[in-house]
Amino acid sequence: MNRPTLALRVSQQLTLTPQLQQSIRLLQLSTLELAQEIDQMLADNPFLEQEEDAGEAAAGTLERATAPDEAAADAAEEGSAAEAAEFAEIAGTAEQLAWEGEGEGSGEAEGEWSPAAPAGAGSGDEGFDPIALASAHRSLADHLAEQALALRLSSEDRLVLDFLIGSLDEDGYLEDSLEELAQALLGPHPQDAERAGELRHRLQLGLALLQSLEPAGVGARDLAECLGLQLRALAQAGGHDPALLQLAQAICEQPLELLARRDVRRLSLLCHAAEDDTRAAMALIARLEPHPGRRFADVRGQVVLPDVIVRRTGRATQPSFEVQLNPEVLPRLRVHELYASALRGQRGAAGHPQLQQHLQEARWFIRNVQQRFDTILRVAEAIVQRQRSFFVHGELAMRPLVLRDIAEELGLHESTISRVTNGKYMATPQGTFELKYFFGSGLGTETGGNASSTAVRALIRQLVAAEDPARPLSDSKIADLLKEQGIECARRTVAKYREALKIPPANLRKAL
DSSP: OOOOOOOOOOOOOOOOOHHHHHHHHHHTOOHHHHHHHHHHHHHHOTTEEEOSOHHHHHHHHHHHHHSOHHHHHHHHHTOOHHHHHHHHHHHHHOOOOOOSSOOOOOSSOOOEEOOOOOTTTTTTOTTOOHHHHHHTSOOHHHHHHHHHHTSOOOHHHHHHHHHHHHTBOTTSOBOSOHHHHHHHHHOSSOSOHHHHHHHHHHHHHHHHHHHTSSSTTTTOSSHHHHHHHHHHHHHHHOOSOHHHHHHHHHHHTSOHHHHHTTOHHHHHHHHTOOHHHHHHHHHHHHTSOSOTTGGGOOOGGGOOOOSEEEEEEEOSSSEEEEEEEOTTTOOOEEEOHHHHHHHHHOTTGGGOHHHHHHHHHHHHHHHHHHHHHHHHHHHHHHHHHHTHHHHHHOGGGOOOBOHHHHHHHHTOOHHHHHHHHSSOEEEETTEEEEGGGGOBOEEEBTTSOEEEHHHHHHHHHHHHHTSBTTBOOOHHHHHHHHHHTTBOOOHHHHHHHHHHTTOOOHHHHOOO
């Protein structure tokens, strides 16, 4: 029979405090997601405020640095009745946050982070607001609606046309059939058959009106119809050989996979045309726009605000690079001094645990946001130092770099580097890139060194750009050319890099 015994066992366990959990979560957020998180925190926590004027922030910081806490408490006690009422309202409506445990308030001054813009930041960019520029961009629906105003239509026909415009996708295609659109308006079981027939007729007329608007090809149900509408617009505009346009129209009526494969012989047989004429018609089709709504695409979601800005300094022969945070994305946060002073001045402050918790959370949040940007800046500086050749000579000079290299240099974990480089962008003299763009594995060379996969992809792009259009390079030929330059790269690796660059295979790059 076993007797119960006592034993000591030593073990290590990592406990993630709420503050550490918040720090990790903020680190992996993108700029847009961080802005949303800050807005939510400002709405939930009355002790957190966003400072609009950096000058006022500096003055407030200086005033708090020179005034002792006792003076602030006295000022709070002698405050106006309106301020006391405002604080009392907050004390009565504060909601308790779901933190697991409550941190003790530190004896230091109230937290504030209001970073000043670095010297020279924003020079040459004054008055430029990419968000406002994106918002001013006209949509496809607005462009079509303006043209519809010039048409003399009855109220019913105008409603039908507006309905069809609203049913277009972002590329300008009408994905639903007219029958489906009619059912959406009438319901699955229309009571009046005559009214249903009239609606379908109006939809057909409205579609014809829609397809007559600019850009040509809008309102098409598929790619073949889109190309046909554009060819019809070219015929109406004149300036092209009618026989060539007619042949191009006949080609679009054939299976599109033949056009995609550039099967000139098969298309010539189906259209009863000479191969030279078929090539000319296919060249005309290649100049058409398969996505009529492309130039009206909403660019608001495509605006990228870099987190870090790299500027080239020094002489041309010995360039150096300065790394700084983008002042446009730096939030100016501070603890609300009025509320914090009022809480300190309340003799019964211990009776407001929810407010104490709000105050502590505001301090934590400010510190964690500051730590997030400090970490991004440290990682960006290490990347610029490691990839200096890229900033001088371009992507062909990119060096192999993995997360472990930066993690060891900065004394951080690889997962932290991964969070920092994901969704964060760097504006450089070479362009704007995501931080993870600068990381890539290495390929062996004949000299025993390594070549960055990013540099190899750039070299593949250059080889394809310089190839003979009549005799495009195959993946095997590209692998041989890379080997001639001392880079060991298998054909399958070339194919993988080519696909990542969105370069079609050789048979689709062959000129007509």
